[in-house]
Amino acid sequence: MSATVEIFGAGLAGCEAAWQIARQGISVRLYEMKPQKYTPAHHSPTFAELVCSNSLRSDSTANAVGLLKEEMRRAGSLIMEAADATRVPAGSALAVDRVLFSKYITDRIRSTPNIEVVEAERADVSPDTVTVIATGPLTSEPMADYISETLGCGKLHFFDAAAPIVDFSSINMEVAYFASRYDKGDADYINCPMTEEQYNAFYQALISAEEAELKDFDRESQKSLKVFEGCMPVEVMARRGYDTLRYGPLKPVGLIDPRVGKESFAVVQLRKENCEGTMFNLVGFQTHLTFPEQRRVFRMIPGLENAEFLRYGVMHRNTYLNSPDLLSPTYAMRTRPDVFFAGQMTGVEGYVESAGSGLVAGLNAARRAKGEGEAIFPEETMLGAMAAYVSRGGVGAFAPMNANFGIIPPLGYRVRGGKAAKNEKLSERALETLANFLTDI
Numbered sequence: 001m002s003a004t005v006e007i008f009g010a011g012l013a014g015c016e017a018a019w020q021i022a023r024q025g026i027s028v029r030l031y032e033m034k035p036q037k038y039t040p041a042h043h044s045p046t047f048a049e050l051v052c053s054n055s056l057r058s059d060s061t062a063n064a065v066g067l068l069k070e071e072m073r074r075a076g077s078l079i080m081e082a083a084d085a086t087r088v089p090a091g092s093a094l095a096v097d098r099v100l101f102s103k104y105i106t107d108r109i110r111s112t113p114n115i116e117v118v119e120a121e122r123a124d125v126s127p128d129t130v131t132v133i134a135t136g137p138l139t140s141e142p143m144a145d146y147i148s149e150t151l152g153c154g155k156l157h158f159f160d161a162a163a164p165i166v167d168f169s170s171i172n173m174e175v176a177y178f179a180s181r182y183d184k185g186d187a188d189y190i191n192c193p194m195t196e197e198q199y200n201a202f203y204q205a206l207i208s209a210e211e212a213e214l215k216d217f218d219r220e221s222q223k224s225l226k227v228f229e230g231c232m233p234v235e236v237m238a239r240r241g242y243d244t245l246r247y248g249p250l251k252p253v254g255l256i257d258p259r260v261g262k263e264s265f266a267v268v269q270l271r272k273e274n275c276e277g278t279m280f281n282l283v284g285f286q287t288h289l290t291f292p293e294q295r296r297v298f299r300m301i302p303g304l305e306n307a308e309f310l311r312y313g314v315m316h317r318n319t320y321l322n323s324p325d326l327l328s329p330t331y332a333m334r335t336r337p338d339v340f341f342a343g344q345m346t347g348v349e350g351y352v353e354s355a356g357s358g359l360v361a362g363l364n365a366a367r368r369a370k371g372e373g374e375a376i377f378p379e380e381t382m383l384g385a386m387a388a389y390v391s392r393g394g395v396g397a398f399a400p401m402n403a404n405f406g407i408i409p410p411l412g413y414r415v416r417g418g419k420a421a422k423n424e425k426l427s428e429r430a431l432e433t434l435a436n437f438l439t440d441i
């Protein structure tokens with residue numbers, strides 16, 4: 001057995017896994033196919049690229065993904081270290097400057113002595129080598145075939161979309177205004193207010209706009225197009241009903257237009273993309289419209305009449321395994337315990353969740369290389385609950401899952417003060433359990 005652990009993919013999961021393994025004193029060879037080859041969603045040669053939103057979502061431990069982030073901080077996560085170092089103002093969410101975030105991680109990985117980076121695509125596993133496959137939801141085709149056929153994992157796809165980014169200097173701030181909902185925290189969001197008339201025109205244009213062809217995908221996948229609810233294209237959501245957007249991303253409540261002194265009929269929000277505040281993304285506007293249609297329809301939003309699009313929204317296929325049949329709670333294959341998977345392809349959903357699975361897989365890959373036993377995270381922790389979900393599944397067909405309190409075992413006693421108070425208790429228990437677990441391993 002080689003003393004070096006190999007990792008495929010320097011994304012969120014692969015970088016976190018590499019970091020965890022290196023911290024255990026084990027050598028890592030990290031393979032990344034960029035810059036030689038890019039997936040349809042990756043554009044930068046740096047590691048841990050955030051391909052869509054720049055938000056890592058809530059930072060409160062009363063929220064499941066907030067708890068997950070705190071657990072990761074306590075377990076020495078590189079991704080969380082980078083996120084905390086490069087955060088941009090976003091109310092109670094942890095959003096980052098994506099360029100600085102990715103650069104921070106790349107610099108840390110490249111300057112760690114026992115991590116060797118190899119810029120090459122992998123399409124198979126080396127013999128007698130502990131391996132972490134973290135090639136992501138857009139795993140290159142040769143690797144996907146190897147996983148499917150040689151490793152016998154089968155294949156499954158669904159679809160995801162990314163939102164456009166506009167240049168701040170092109171936003172008409174005579175119309176749009178900075179504010180946070182209910183004036184909570186700093187006024188981090190740009191708000192574009194719509195009258196009923198403006199919303200009607202925008203809505204009609206959106207539901208009838210032309211969608212792009214799914215060029216990258218095979219015919220069979222297109223026929224059975226499935227969209228993950230958490231990343232649904234705005235035009236698909238709009239077609240569900242006239243008011244769906246007004247109860248979703250275009251919700252006007254708690255936002256007072258300073259020019260008229262009252263709430264608008266609908267509001268489009270934009271969030272900072274970078275620390276300098278020169279780029280903003282349209283919140284909830286993941287889309288699959290053609291680029292000219294995005295330009296035409298999104299410029300109907302008041303304040304965006306002359307918006308300059310720095311990046312248009314795109315839609316891509318995602319790949320994930322039927323993990324309950326394949327993986328243990330360490331993310332190792334049951335039939336090949338030297339081969340670990342990590343990241344979105346295991347069926348965890350989201351940036352933080354992907355990195356979290358990399359942390360668990362990396363720690364266990366290092367232990368395997370050292371000849372030590374498995375470290376199965378307790379299910380009372382969010383890291384452990386996600387690993388348990390992935391290895392066991394839930395009710396019905398296996399589907400990707402965000403961190404949530406529903407997958408954590410109940411407290412077993414009643415808590416006064418409603419859901420938030422209960423979640424705080426679950427978080428307290430999780431963090432205590434994690435502290436004991438980390439001391440014991």
Ligand SMILES: Cc1cc2nc3c(=O)[nH]c(=O)nc-3n(C[C@H](O)[C@H](O)[C@H](O)COP(=O)(O)OP(=O)(O)OC[C@H]3O[C@@H](n4cnc5c(N)ncnc54)[C@H](O)[C@@H]3O)c2cc1C
Nearest residue numbers: 009011012013033052053122136140143343344350351354
């Ligand atoms: C279009 C899109 C939008 C998304 N938007 C969001 C969002 O807004 N918020 C959110 O929380 N999550 C989002 N996700 C889901 C998910 O959180 C991200 O995909 C996340 O980056 C997954 O992390 P990962 O480490 O599994 O994979 P990635 O971060 O994608 O990393 C995989 C890496 O492996 C490399 N690679 C691929 N194949 C090979 C190979 N054969 N050999 C070597 N290297 C290889 C790739 O170049 C890449 O660098 C989105 C996913 C997609 C596809």
